[in-house]
Amino acid sequence: MRLLHTSDWHLGRAFHRVNMLDAQAAFIGHLVTTARERAVDAVVVSGDVYDRAVPPLAAVELYDDALHRLAELGVPTVMISGNHDSARRLGVGAGLIGRAGIHLRTEPARSGEPVVLTDPHGDVALYGLPYLEPALVKDQLGVAKAGHEQVIGAAMDRVRADLAERPAGTRSVVLAHAFVTGGASSDSERDITVGGVAAVPAGVFDGVDYVALGHLHGSQVISERVRYSGSPLPYSFSETDHRKSMWLIDLDAEGAVTAERIDCPVPRPLARIRGDLDDLLADPDLAAHEESWVEATLTDAVRPDDPMARLTDRFPHTLSLLFEPRRTETEPDASYAERLKGRDDHEIAEDFVTHVRGAGPDEHERAVLRAAFDAVRTDDVVREVAR
Secondary structure, eight states: OEEEEEOOOOBTOEETTEEOHHHHHHHHHHHHHHHHHTTOSEEEEESOOBSSSSOOHHHHHHHHHHHHHHHHHTOOEEEEOOTTSOHHHHTTTHHHHHTTTEEEEOOGGGTTOOEEEEETTEEEEEEEEOOOOHHHHHHHHTOSSOOHHHHHHHHHHHHHHHHHTSOTTOEEEEEEEOEETTOOOOTTSOOOOBTTBOEEOGGGGTTSSEEEEESOSSOEEEETTEEEOOOSSOOSGGGTTOOOEEEEEEEOTTOOEEEEEEEOOOSSOEEEEEEOHHHHHHOGGGGGGTTSEEEEEEOOSSOOSSHHHHHHHHOTTEEEEEEOOOOOTTSOSSOHHHHHTTOOHHHHHHHHHHHHHSSOOOHHHHHHHHHHHHHHHHHHHHHHHHO
């Protein structure tokens, strides 16, 4: 059976100030064309269809167009909700839409109910695990501790129990939206940390033939059977080195996996350039980036006059301008923003306690801080769902 694995469309999202709707529409066209030309048996979409719980109308219209085109093509599609989606909104009409071959899986309690497709070698059961926010789904899944590994493990127990009741030789695919240990993140993914932990071990998915992951925006191979497709378009300059693609997955009669990367159309390459302004404007080696979306970091000791206007004369698609001036030995080593770079909310809070008290928090105080940040993040998720 041949599957086309994609995720993290983030319909409605912009790239800095650039509206990405046309690029997202071009990707949908590419997806449909690939499904037709490569004789795909099913499309799997592993969450974050939209960029927010209440997407703009234009994004909803594009989603509707995608569903109609896939249904007309006659290619079954299995789709789960991600942490950016409103599961309840995305799942509206799932029963009716399923009759057209578009199978929406947005309910945690139904993780063990597969979409079953058949090829000449027998059945393939596709299980959709929507994004599982631990504090919101732990009771539904019957787990005591609200952690990512616990709730995903409970959902996978349901998958394995259902699979054990199916005929011998049934192949299996799981769609999941999670941060799996070994994956590399980027700046454009929303934090899903709970209790200081975001990642789950890949072993939680043991027992199935292929795991189609979403959430991380870079295409990645955790193992031959566990892969991220990544987002089809860039959403931050941290993705400059990404190759945007989908996975074309073939499952043979025994469930062995063969994978091929299918490149996605990207409107412009990304470039990060760094140096003094005059050097950037004169460097012939930067000619290749003159039509790219550019993030420029200026290192001039004194901020130059009108830097954005001067940059856009050469690099007209400059979208981000940063300043990291060279410092002398008598100047502070780093700005406040630089000192915070790469540090999460928990670490910043602990540093603040150390600064004002002269000693860092003890284990009990760290637990209180983690609980407070988790509660705020969970409240944000609840508000998004309720909107």
